[in-house]
Amino acid sequence: MISIMGNKLHSYYRVGICLLLLSAPAFAHHGGAAYDQDHPLTLTGTVKDFHFIQPHPLIALEVKDAQGATSEWSVEMTAPNHLVRYGWNGKKLKAGDQITVVGLPSKNGLKILNLRKISWATGELIPLGPPLVSGQE
Amino acid sequence: MLRKQIVGLIFSLAMLLAFSVGLRAQTTDSAKKAAADQAMIKPAAAHAPDFSGVWEMHMPASARKWAIYSFVPGIPEMTPWGKALYETTKPSWGPRAVTDSTDLVNPTNGNDVGCFPTGVPRIYTHPFPFEIVQTSGRVIELFEFNHFVRQIYTDGPHKHAEDLDPTWMGDSIGWWEGDTLVIDSVGFNDKTWVDRAGLPHSDQLHVIERISRPKHDTLVVHITIDDPKTYTKTWDGELIYQLEPTWKLTEMICEDNVTFNQLKKEGKEQ
Numbered sequence: 001m002i003s004i005m006g007n008k009l010h011s012y013y014r015v016g017i018c019l020l021l022l023s024a025p026a027f028a029h030h031g032g033a034a035y036d037q038d039h040p041l042t043l044t045g046t047v048k049d050f051h052f053i054q055p056h057p058l059i060a061l062e063v064k065d066a067q068g069a070t071s072e073w074s075v076e077m078t079a080p081n082h083l084v085r086y087g088w089n090g091k092k093l094k095a096g097d098q099i100t101v102v103g104l105p106s107k108n109g110l111k112i113l114n115l116r117k118i119s120w121a122t123g124e125l126i127p128l129g130p131p132l133v134s135g136q137e
Numbered sequence: 138m139l140r141k142q143i144v145g146l147i148f149s150l151a152m153l154l155a156f157s158v159g160l161r162a163q164t165t166d167s168a169k170k171a172a173a174d175q176a177m178i179k180p181a182a183a184h185a186p187d188f189s190g191v192w193e194m195h196m197p198a199s200a201r202k203w204a205i206y207s208f209v210p211g212i213p214e215m216t217p218w219g220k221a222l223y224e225t226t227k228p229s230w231g232p233r234a235v236t237d238s239t240d241l242v243n244p245t246n247g248n249d250v251g252c253f254p255t256g257v258p259r260i261y262t263h264p265f266p267f268e269i270v271q272t273s274g275r276v277i278e279l280f281e282f283n284h285f286v287r288q289i290y291t292d293g294p295h296k297h298a299e300d301l302d303p304t305w306m307g308d309s310i311g312w313w314e315g316d317t318l319v320i321d322s323v324g325f326n327d328k329t330w331v332d333r334a335g336l337p338h339s340d341q342l343h344v345i346e347r348i349s350r351p352k353h354d355t356l357v358v359h360i361t362i363d364d365p366k367t368y369t370k371t372w373d374g375e376l377i378y379q380l381e382p383t384w385k386l387t388e389m390i391c392e393d394n395v396t397f398n399q400l401k402k403e404g405k406e407q
Contacts, residue, residue, distance in 0.1 A: 033234035034245060051400060054393035058400055074401065081265060081281060081387045107236070112401075 035104035035114045047097040052090035073111045186316045193266040195379035206230035207332035208374035219367035222337040231334025247398045252391040254305035256329025258360045281386045320346040339366035354380040
């Protein structure tokens, strides 16, 4: 958790803060060992499907690479119990929505991302946890 | 004639007496039942502090790295027996976390559902809120995590039942020491861990919790582990919780893990 705030991510300072804040619930179920905490990834794409399920909601995200090839990522969220306290429900995302996500990729090379931050196409952040307050960093 | 009247009078008095005794007995029974019913629902005794509310873990920033999986930052000193057991644990959390954990509660291999009870004190280390409900002579802990419930009777003898059969969550008795709730628990099976990082215990585990509310919005759960078969000495740790006055506990059913695992298998894990 702490290591992700290293030099490489200096420009992602805010992401790092979010990571610290959200680290507890985000890894609530399956542990953090499966994800590469040193190489967070940013993906922009189109929501294909959204399952607001226990123990972690899943977003199926279609992403186009620079060559125009499309691939599908499975974006895993923190527990829905936490998310409902910050404005989420099963209708928050729908097929066709354009979103950008920042997360930790699965170490096994499969296209699975452990979500740390999410925003609409406009750049507006979608809160995943409590607002930042002084001293939480 | 007079004799008949006297006999009649005595008979009438006897009937009246019998009826009134019956009535009194009924009244007494009703009163007892009403009192018992009242005792079941009346709020905690005036002298006991009120810990009611929904509590969410809120540790200082310096402790958050380890408080996600334990209530202590380090590894307590173990007996050779305990150390050997510790080396067999495969947690999905903590410094020894592995991706193929078969943890009974938080498996990571996608094959196990993970519905087994956490045991105590591990239940406190799962990052989900819990609610305290108090009635006279009883403190009830409702955990959002898999809906576990602990009932701590504070009006009974300070003594566990003899020959307890081992259970996942143990046998707990409680009492008040001033403004502190003390919970003493034994009777655990040896299948659980004391935290999420694989700290083991034996069936001799004895857990002492001391719960206090130093401020209106702060609850402190101090935990002492006494397990001479596993650890060389007793050791302790502490977790801090924050009151969430607007929160309600929400549904969490671990059997839903089946759907989750299936979706992942159908998607990116095949």
